[in-house]
Amino acid sequence: MILQSMMPRGVVAREATDDPDGLTLLPREAAEIERAVDKRRREYTTVRHLAREALGELGFDAVPILKGDRGQPLWPRGVVGSLTHCDGFRGAVVGFAMGVRTVGVDAEPHLPLPAGVLPSVSVESERDVLVGRPQDGIAWDRLLFCAKEATYKAWFPITGRWLGFEDAAITFERTDWAGGAASGTFHSRILIDGAASDGGAPVAGFDGRWRITDGLIVASIAVV
Numbered sequence: 001m002i003l004q005s006m007m008p009r010g011v012v013a014r015e016a017t018d019d020p021d022g023l024t025l026l027p028r029e030a031a032e033i034e035r036a037v038d039k040r041r042r043e044y045t046t047v048r049h050l051a052r053e054a055l056g057e058l059g060f061d062a063v064p065i066l067k068g069d070r071g072q073p074l075w076p077r078g079v080v081g082s083l084t085h086c087d088g089f090r091g092a093v094v095g096f097a098m099g100v101r102t103v104g105v106d107a108e109p110h111l112p113l114p115a116g117v118l119p120s121v122s123v124e125s126e127r128d129v130l131v132g133r134p135q136d137g138i139a140w141d142r143l144l145f146c147a148k149e150a151t152y153k154a155w156f157p158i159t160g161r162w163l164g165f166e167d168a169a170i171t172f173e174r175t176d177w178a179g180g181a182a183s184g185t186f187h188s189r190i191l192i193d194g195a196a197s198d199g200g201a202p203v204a205g206f207d208g209r210w211r212i213t214d215g216l217i218v219a220s221i222a223v224v
């Protein structure tokens, strides 16, 4: 289980590699997603099934996980969590807000970004570092993108505000290789005012982890 291995104690993770048949939505979720195409409905359904399993582990009965006006998942009071889906991966993480301030997870296929995308999702300091990286089999540009999306998902519940790709700078720290898989850590430095709306300290940055395995990149942030 990739996600669980990246999470601190107190955060429960569930993941899947496809959309099993037979999963059902709660009525309000079904209403929220009724106009979506089949692929979208299936990923939405699977990730909510996973989230409910994880919430069950925290002691919650089945509750609908609807979307807020900015796309954010709406968790039961006292819970923080994050969802992600990409081809071949669906993941959900949840924890009690008492012990975990925020979480953000993102999964991406381990492939280079399409040509021309990097400039619009990076700042100059990030591009400078990417240019100098050795060819080591890691799609660093996609990993950067993945870390930035995890950053936004962790940022939003704390601030309730937008964070653009130009508003944070990622630096990659340790990189480990084991059994053909790579993993490591990163830091997201927030470049704009990090005032919080959750009653906590302003956000200056986040420490995160990443892992590449089986053609997949996963990035995660958990602030405990």
Ligand SMILES: CC(C)(COP(=O)(O)OP(=O)(O)OC[C@H]1O[C@@H](n2cnc3c(N)ncnc32)[C@H](O)[C@@H]1OP(=O)(O)O)[C@@H](O)C(=O)NCCC(=O)NCCS
Pocket (backbone or CB within 6 Å): 043, 044, 047, 067, 070, 071, 072, 073, 082, 083, 084, 085, 086, 105, 106, 107, 148, 149, 150, 151, 152, 153, 154, 156, 157, 163, 164, 165, 166, 167, 168
């Ligand atoms: C929201 C966003 C991060 C989602 O990432 P993605 O790779 O497109 O899609 P994923 O499958 O990984 O994640 C989708 C999930 O993100 C979650 N999400 C959406 N908006 C969110 C928000 N404002 N806050 C937290 N989570 C959010 C939802 O749970 C969604 O799943 P659902 O629609 O089934 O509920 C992305 O679409 C986006 O808007 N990015 C621009 C902002 C950004 O990344 N800034 C970089 C800052 S450095």
